[in-house]
Amino acid sequence: MMLNIARFKFTWAGIQSIFRKELIQLLRDPYLVMFIIALPVIQLLVTGLAVQRDLKHIPTVVVNYDKRPASVDLLQDFRNSSLFDLDDVQSDDQVMAQIRKGNYRVGIIIPPDYSEKALAAGESPKINMIIDGTQGTIAKTIVDGANQIVLSHNRKMLESVATGSDSNSLMLAATQLSPKVLYNPKMSSAYFLVPAILAIVMHMLTILFTSFAIVRERESGTLEQLMVSPVRVTDLMLGKVLPYAFIGILDMMLTLGVMVWFFNISITGSFGFLCMASLIFILCSLGIGLLISILCQTQVQAIQLTVAIFLPSLLLTGFVFPLEPMPWFIKIISYSLPLTYYLDIIRGVVIKGVGGAELWFQTSILFAMAVVMLGMSILKFNKQLT
Amino acid sequence: MPTLQEPTHLKLSTEPAIVAEDLVRSFGEKLAVDHLNLSIEKGEIFGFLGPNGSGKSTTIKMLCGLLTPSSGKAIVSGIDVRKDPERIRGKIGYMPQKFSLYEDLTVKENIDFYSQLYGVKGPGAKKRKEEVIELVGIGHYRKFLAKQLSGGWKQRLALCCALVHQPEIIFLDEPTASMDPVARRGLWDLLFTLASSGVTLFVTTHYMDEAERCSSVGYIYNSRLIVSGGPDEIKRAREVVGQGNTHLEVVCKPLVQTFNLVKALPYVSDVTIFGQALHVISELPDVGEQLWRDLAESSVHVQHVREIEPSLEDVFVSLTKASMAEEETRLKALADSTHEAPGSAFEDEEGI
Numbered sequence: 001m002m003l004n005i006a007r008f009k010f011t012w013a014g015i016q017s018i019f020r021k022e023l024i025q026l027l028r029d030p031y032l033v034m035f036i037i038a039l040p041v042i043q044l045l046v047t048g049l050a051v052q053r054d055l056k057h058i059p060t061v062v063v064n065y066d067k068r069p070a071s072v073d074l075l076q077d078f079r080n081s082s083l084f085d086l087d088d089v090q091s092d093d094q095v096m097a098q099i100r101k102g103n104y105r106v107g108i109i110i111p112p113d114y115s116e117k118a119l120a121a122g123e124s125p126k127i128n129m130i131i132d133g134t135q136g137t138i139a140k141t142i143v144d145g146a147n148q149i150v151l152s153h154n155r156k157m158l159e160s161v162a163t164g165s166d167s168n169s170l171m172l173a174a175t176q177l178s179p180k181v182l183y184n185p186k187m188s189s190a191y192f193l194v195p196a197i198l199a200i201v202m203h204m205l206t207i208l209f210t211s212f213a214i215v216r217e218r219e220s221g222t223l224e225q226l227m228v229s230p231v232r233v234t235d236l237m238l239g240k241v242l243p244y245a246f247i248g249i250l251d252m253m254l255t256l257g258v259m260v261w262f263f264n265i266s267i268t269g270s271f272g273f274l275c276m277a278s279l280i281f282i283l284c285s286l287g288i289g290l291l292i293s294i295l296c297q298t299q300v301q302a303i304q305l306t307v308a309i310f311l312p313s314l315l316l317t318g319f320v321f322p323l324e325p326m327p328w329f330i331k332i333i334s335y336s337l338p339l340t341y342y343l344d345i346i347r348g349v350v351i352k353g354v355g356g357a358e359l360w361f362q363t364s365i366l367f368a369m370a371v372v373m374l375g376m377s378i379l380k381f382n383k384q385l386t
Numbered sequence: 387m388p389t390l391q392e393p394t395h396l397k398l399s400t401e402p403a404i405v406a407e408d409l410v411r412s413f414g415e416k417l418a419v420d421h422l423n424l425s426i427e428k429g430e431i432f433g434f435l436g437p438n439g440s441g442k443s444t445t446i447k448m449l450c451g452l453l454t455p456s457s458g459k460a461i462v463s464g465i466d467v468r469k470d471p472e473r474i475r476g477k478i479g480y481m482p483q484k485f486s487l488y489e490d491l492t493v494k495e496n497i498d499f500y501s502q503l504y505g506v507k508g509p510g511a512k513k514r515k516e517e518v519i520e521l522v523g524i525g526h527y528r529k530f531l532a533k534q535l536s537g538g539w540k541q542r543l544a545l546c547c548a549l550v551h552q553p554e555i556i557f558l559d560e561p562t563a564s565m566d567p568v569a570r571r572g573l574w575d576l577l578f579t580l581a582s583s584g585v586t587l588f589v590t591t592h593y594m595d596e597a598e599r600c601s602s603v604g605y606i607y608n609s610r611l612i613v614s615g616g617p618d619e620i621k622r623a624r625e626v627v628g629q630g631n632t633h634l635e636v637v638c639k640p641l642v643q644t645f646n647l648v649k650a651l652p653y654v655s656d657v658t659i660f661g662q663a664l665h666v667i668s669e670l671p672d673v674g675e676q677l678w679r680d681l682a683e684s685s686v687h688v689q690h691v692r693e694i695e696p697s698l699e700d701v702f703v704s705l706t707k708a709s710m711a712e713e714e715t716r717l718k719a720l721a722d723s724t725h726e727a728p729g730s731a732f733e734d735e736e737g738i
Contacts, residue, residue: 013502013505014503016502017502017503018503020499020502021491021499024495025488025490025491028490220486221484222486222487222488224480224482224486225482226503228451229500229503230472230476230503230505383471384451
C-alpha cells in the first residue's frame with residue numbers, strides 16, 4: 001500500500017468543529033452520560049466484589065486451650081458475627097488437618113495462658129489465626145473481619161471495666177490477633193485481579209466508544225453529508241477520537257479511585273507514569289474502535305466485531321489463564337493484543353511499584369499500536385462511497 | 387473558498403455549471419447510469435425525473451464526487467470530478483434524499499457545525515449565517531432540536547446548512563418528498579429565489595408540477611437519460627410529437643365506461659383519466675372528429691373534444707413506453723439470436 005502522507009495533514013479548525021459537535025451530542029444524551037460515567041465504576045465494583053465471594057459464614061475450626069470465661073466471651077463475639085461459623089476441635093493438629101483437607105478455611109487457636117494475660121496488666125493476650133490463603137481476596141477479608149471483632153471485643157471489655165470505676169481498668173491489656181496466612185502470605189489475588197478488571201473494563205468501554213463513532217453516522221446518513229464537505233479525513237478522525245480520550249481519562253481516574261478507596265489497593269509505583277501509559281492504552285483502544293467503525297456498514301456489525309476482538313482479549317491476555325503455558329501460536333495472538341501489555345503495565349505499577357524504567361518496552365508497543373490503529377483509520381476511511 | 391461577496395459565478399458565466407459526457411456507473415454487472423450526457427447552464431433549475439431505481443441518486447452522487455464514475459467525464463463548476471473530487475467540495479451544496487443532519491443538535495448548532503466544517507469563519511461568518519437563516523426563514527426555530535421539526539422545516543434546515551458556505555451549485559435529491567403542499571410551494575419559492583441570485587440547482591423529483599416549473603428537465607429511465615431540455619421544448623420534441631401525434635381532451639359522461647371504450651379504439655394509442663376528462667393520444671393527425679362520432683354512436687354524452695398540448699407526464703409516459711418497447715425488441719432479438727426462446731418469457735418485463 002502506498003502511504004499517502006497528504007492524508008495525515010490536519011487543521012485545528014477542522015478538528016475543533018468535529019470535536020465540539022461530538023461533545024454536544026454526547027452531553028445531550030443523558031443515557032450515554034450515565035453509561036460513560038456509571039458503567040466503568042459499577043462494573044469494577046460488581047466484578048471486583050464478585051471476585052471476593054464467601055464474605056459470610058466462613059467455616060472456622062477453633063481450639064480453646066484456655067476454656068475460661070475471658071476466652072469463651074471472646075469466642076462468643078466471633079460466633080455472634082455472621083462472618084465466622086465456629087466448630088470446636090481439641091488440638092492444633094486437628095485445626096491444621098481440617099484446613100489442609102479444605103473442610104475449613106480458618107482456624108483459631110487460643111493459648112492456655114490467655115485469661116492470665118488478659119487480666120494482668122502490662123501483657124497482651126494473643127490469639128492465633130490460621131488462614132487458607134489460596135484465594136487471596138478472601139484471606140484479606142477474613143483478617144480484616146477478625147480484627148474488627150477483636151477490636152470491638154477489646155472496646156467492650158474496656159467499657160465494662162470502666163463503668164465498674166476501677167482505676168486499674170486502664171491497665172487492662174487488649175487482645176491481639178496474630179494472623180498467619182498459609183500458601184499465599186501476601187494475599188495477592190485481590191491485588192492481582194482488581195487492576196486487571198479495571199484494565200478490561202476500560203479496554204471494552206473505550207473500544208465501544210468509538211466503534212459506533214463512524215458507523216452510527218453512516219446509518220443515519222449524516223456521514224454522506226460529511227463526505228461531501230471539505231473536511232479533512234484526519235480532522236474527522238482526530239475530532240472523533242479526542243472527546244472520548246478525555247472521557248477515557250476521566251473514567252480511568254474514577255476507576256482508579258474505586259480501586260484505591262474501595263478495594264484498598266494502593267498504587268505503589270509512579271502515578272504519573274501510570275497516567276501516561278493509560279492515556280496511550282486508551283488511545284490505542286479508541287483507535288481499534290474507530291477502525292471497527294470504519295470497516296463496518298451497520299452498528300450490528302460493529303457490535304459483533306467488537307465482541308470478536310474482546311473475547312480473546314479477555315481469555316488470552318493472562319487475565320483468566322496464565323500466558324506462560326500457552327502454545328506458541330496462541331501466544332502470537334496474545335502478544336498482538338494491546339491488553340496483554342497494559343496488564344503488565346498496570347500490575348507492574350500498582351503491585352510491584354515499578355515504572356518507566358522497567359515497563360518502557362510494553363509502553364512503546366502500546367504507543368506503536370495506537371499510532372498504527374489511528375493511522376490505519378485515516379488511511380482506510382474513504383470520502384467516497386463504493 | 388470564495389470570499390463572501392465575490393461574484394464567483396459571474397466570472398465564468400459562459401461555461402456551463404455542470405457537464406456530463408458519457409457518464410457511466412456500474413455496480414458489478416448492473417449498469418446504474420448508462421452513458422449520460424448533460425449540460426446545465428449557470429443559474430438554471432434543472433429538474434431530474436425518473437422512477438425509483440432509475441439512476442437519479444447515483445448520478446447526483448457522481449456529480450457531487452461521492453461516487454467515482456466507472457467511465458466518462460463529469461465537469462462540475464469547471465472541475466473534473468473524477469480527477470479532483472476534493473476541490474469541488476466547497477463549491478457545491480448537497481441535500482440528500484434522507485434527512486441527514488444531527489437530530490440531537492439544535493437548528494443553530496447544526497448551522498454552526500456546517501459553517502465551521504466548510505471553513506466559513508471570521509467576521510463575515512455570523513452575518514452569513516444570519517443571512518441564510520433569514521432567507522430560509524427558520525429564525526424562530528433556532529433553539530429547537532432538529533428532531534423536533536416537521537418534515538418541511540427539516541428540509542429548510544438542510545437547505546440552510548447546504549447554503550451557508552455560498553455554494554455555486556446545490557444538488558437536492560427529492561427535497562419535497564413527504565412534504566405537505568404548502569411547505570412544498572414554500573421550498574420551491576425559495577429555490578427560485580436562489581436561482582435568481584445565480585445559484586445553479588439540480589433537483590430530483592417525482593412531482594410533474596415541480597418539473598413543469600424547472601427551467602430545464604431531464605428524464606432518466608432504466609439508467610438511460612431519455613430526454614432533456616426545457617419543458618416546452620420537450621413537449622414539442624419529435625420523439626414525443628412523432629409524425630403528428632394528437633393529444634385530445636375529452637369531457638364526457640360516463641367517464642370510466644367511455645375510458646374502456648376509447649382504449650379499444652384502433653387509432654388510440656393511449657388514454658388516461660384526468661379528473662373529469664380523458665386525455666387521449668393518437669398517432670394519427672386530426673382524429674378529433676372521428677372520436678366524437680365514434681363516441682356518439684356508442685351513446686356517450688360528449689361535452690367537448692379539443693386538442694391540447696401534452697403535459698410533461700404525457701411526455702414521460704409515452705417516452706417510457708417507447709423505451710420499454712425498444713428494450714423488449716432488443717431482448718427478443720438477443721434471445722432469438724442465441725437460442726429459440728419463447729416470446730412469452732418477456733411478458734414478465736411488462737408493467738409499470
